Amino acid sequence: MNETYARWFRASTPYIRVHSGRTFVVMLGADALDSDNAVNIVHDLALLHVLGVRLVVVHGANIESDGPVTPSRLADIQAAAATARSKLESLFTTGIPLSRLRDRHIPLASGNLVTARPIGVGDGVDQMAAGTVRRVHVDVIRDLLGADSVVLISPLGYGATGATYALRVEQLAAGIAGDLAADKLIVFDAARRIADRSDLNTAELKQLRATWDHDDRTARRLDALQEACRRGVPRAHLIGFDEDGILLRELFTAEGAGTQVSDGDYRVIRRAGPADAGAITELMRPLEASGALATRPADLVERRIESFYVAELDGAITGCCALFPLDADAAELACLVGGDAVGPRLLDAVEQAARASDLRRLFALTTQAVDWFLEHGFAKTSVDTLPVDRKALYNYRRNSHVLVKELQP
Numbered sequence: 001m002n003e004t005y006a007r008w009f010r011a012s013t014p015y016i017r018v019h020s021g022r023t024f025v026v027m028l029g030a031d032a033l034d035s036d037n038a039v040n041i042v043h044d045l046a047l048l049h050v051l052g053v054r055l056v057v058v059h060g061a062n063i064e065s066d067g068p069v070t071p072s073r074l075a076d077i078q079a080a081a082a083t084a085r086s087k088l089e090s091l092f093t094t095g096i097p098l099s100r101l102r103d104r105h106i107p108l109a110s111g112n113l114v115t116a117r118p119i120g121v122g123d124g125v126d127q128m129a130a131g132t133v134r135r136v137h138v139d140v141i142r143d144l145l146g147a148d149s150v151v152l153i154s155p156l157g158y159g160a161t162g163a164t165y166a167l168r169v170e171q172l173a174a175g176i177a178g179d180l181a182a183d184k185l186i187v188f189d190a191a192r193r194i195a196d197r198s199d200l201n202t203a204e205l206k207q208l209r210a211t212w213d214h215d216d217r218t219a220r221r222l223d224a225l226q227e228a229c230r231r232g233v234p235r236a237h238l239i240g241f242d243e244d245g246i247l248l249r250e251l252f253t254a255e256g257a258g259t260q261v262s263d264g265d266y267r268v269i270r271r272a273g274p275a276d277a278g279a280i281t282e283l284m285r286p287l288e289a290s291g292a293l294a295t296r297p298a299d300l301v302e303r304r305i306e307s308f309y310v311a312e313l314d315g316a317i318t319g320c321c322a323l324f325p326l327d328a329d330a331a332e333l334a335c336l337v338g339g340d341a342v343g344p345r346l347l348d349a350v351e352q353a354a355r356a357s358d359l360r361r362l363f364a365l366t367t368q369a370v371d372w373f374l375e376h377g378f379a380k381t382s383v384d385t386l387p388v389d390r391k392a393l394y395n396y397r398r399n400s401h402v403l404v405k406e407l408q409p
Contacts, residue, residue, distance in 0.1 A: 012252040014316040019251060020052035022183040023145065025233075027173035027224070029060040029217070032188040032241035033084055040244045041188070042091035045150070046106050047248070054145040056180065058153045058173040059084050065155070065166035069129040077166045081154040085110065088152060109149040113137050114172070116157025116165040131157050131165025133172060136179040174224040178231030185228040185236040186247070187221045192240030194222070194259040198339075202229050202263050225261045236261045254318035255339045267342070269349040272308035272320070277301050279317040280308055283337045292368045293335065294398065308335070309349050311342045321346045323353055326387040330361040336369075347376055351407060360407055363390070365400040378403035 026045065032038060049055055061080035069077065092106050116131040134157070144151050153176065155169045170187075177185040194200060195212045205226060214222070225236040239250050239258030249257035272280060280301050287293040301308070304322070311319035319338030325331045331354055338346050354362055363386060364373050370380070381404045383394050394400075 008253075015252045016051055018315065019048070021054070023054040023056070023180060024048070024184045024186055025056045025058060025173055025177040025180065025182045025228075027058050027060075027169060027185070027187045027221075028088075028241075029169060029188065029221075030062045030064070030080075030084065031060075031190060031217070033059065033087060034062070035241050037242050037244055038087075039091060041241060041247065042088065043094075044245070044247045046092060046104075048251075049106055049150055050104060056141065056145070056151045056153065056176060056182070057088065058169060058176060059088060059155070060169040061155055065130045065168060067130070068125060068127050069166045071129065074129040074164065074166055078156065078164065081156055085152060085154050092150065107147075107149045108152045109144040109147075110152040110154065112158050113141055113151070113153055114157040114167070114176075116159060116167060118159070118163075118165060129163070129165055131159075131167055133157060133167065133175045134159075136176050138179050141176075141180060168220070170220040170224040171227075174227040174231070177228045177233045177236075182228075182233055183235070185225065185233050186250075187224060187236070187238050188241040189218055189221050189238050190240065190242070191218055191238065192243065192246070192258060194238055194261075197259050198256050199260045199262075199267070202226050202261060205261055229261060229263045234262060254313060254316070254342065267318075267345060268312040269345050270310060270312065272305050272310045274302070274305055276308070276310050276317060276320075277305055280305075280310065280320045280335070283317065283320050284335055287337060291398075292366075293337075294365075294395065294400075296335065309346055309353075311338060311346055318342055319346055321350060323350045325357075325359075326363065326390045329359060330363060330387055331357075331359050332390065333362055333364045336364075343372065344376065351405075355407055355409065362405045362407055364403045364405075365394075366403070367398060367400050370401050370403070373403045373405075376405075378405045 032041065045055060061077060061084050063076045063080040065077060089108055092108055114133055115135040117134040119127040119130045119132055141151050155167045155172055157165045157167050159165060173185060191214065195208050205222065209222060221238060225238060228236045237250055237258050237260050239246050246257045281298045284293055288295045307324055308320055308322045310317050319342035321336040322334045323331050324334055333350055336343060336346065364378060366373060381402050383391060383402055385404065386394065386402060
């Protein structure tokens with residue numbers, strides 16, 4: 001248990017440093033606020049605040065602006081928004097229970113931070129008090145964040161004449177994230193991930209929209225992720241609201257727990273350099289201890305560093321692998337460390353490098369990851385098919401499975 005915690009803390013430390021001082025806009029819909037996990041979500045948001053993240057929390061209400069908003073419906077939306085805001089204020093007031101930070105006061109700031117205008121007439125129907133964002137008072141919000149407050153924004157906006165308008169929480173969150181030049185937009189949803197993917201670019205998300213089964217509410221949230229990225233927000237996240245700790249896993253682990261969306265490919269796969277040898281050794285060490293990887297001394301990694309590739313995310317090394325030539329036609333994929341998000345990208349990089357060297361076959365030896373290799377185009381083979389020099393080094397005590405992939409030119 002202590003070893004597991006130590007490994008987790010070492011791996012999360014780079015993210016703690018990277019996120020400190022950054023601005024995150026977090027959207028909590030009415031469904032998230034009504035979930036059994038709402039208390040834990042707010043406690044984790046409080047922890048982010050203590051770690052130096054600047055938080056803007058945009059919350060929904062049980063009654064939403066769907067279609068024309070009559071005066072009576074506007075009153076109901078205002079009441080529901082006030083109830084949601086009060087709940088959040090109450091939960092943030094508890095600080096971080098069960099820790100020495102339970103007495104840490106986390107101030108919330110809210111008010112007329114969004115100027116709105118009416119949607120007007122759509123398809124011949126007057127939408128009445130349904131509104132859209134006209135202006136986000138960015139300078140005021142930044143001043144509040146600089147004063148160490150969490151900024152809380154309700155799904156309501158106010159017109160220049162004093163009129164009140166009901167706003168779509170998804171559009172509001174995306175608009176604030178864009179205008180504020182936030183580093184992240186984080187959206188909680190009933191779905192834990194988008195099509196079981198840990199990361200997507202906006203083009204891939206657009207394609208998945210046609211095939212992934214989702215309801216109208218989730219569809220609006222996907223629109224918000226895309227809109228935020230279109231407006232320059234580097235990363236947008238969709239995560240589930242029903243699992244304790246999912247926000248921390250998404251932000252402080254390489255694999256995450258939800259789906260991260262960006263305009264481009266934010267994970268860098270590159271050849272390793274001498275400065276990466278220590279990180280590669282540390283990545284492999286837990287898998288070597290478990291028997292998943294054959295043990296390789298640190299000095300071997302240093303001597304053969306030109307054969308290694310690394311996956312880099314936010315300046316941290318999150319995965320690695322090696323391409324060891326075996327003969328004129330074949331090479332071995334070895335030292336692969338990376339989950340569902342990183343592993344396939346490393347494999348693609350290695351295959352491209354192998355083809356560029358006119359190699360035709362890629363071997364892999366594994367004790368525990370046969371299914372993963374089969375899913376990625378490898379086929380089982382025998383030890384006898386290995387090139388002569390590699391066959392001579394085969395460790396029969398480990399009894400590794402041998403797999404091969406034929407590379408197309």
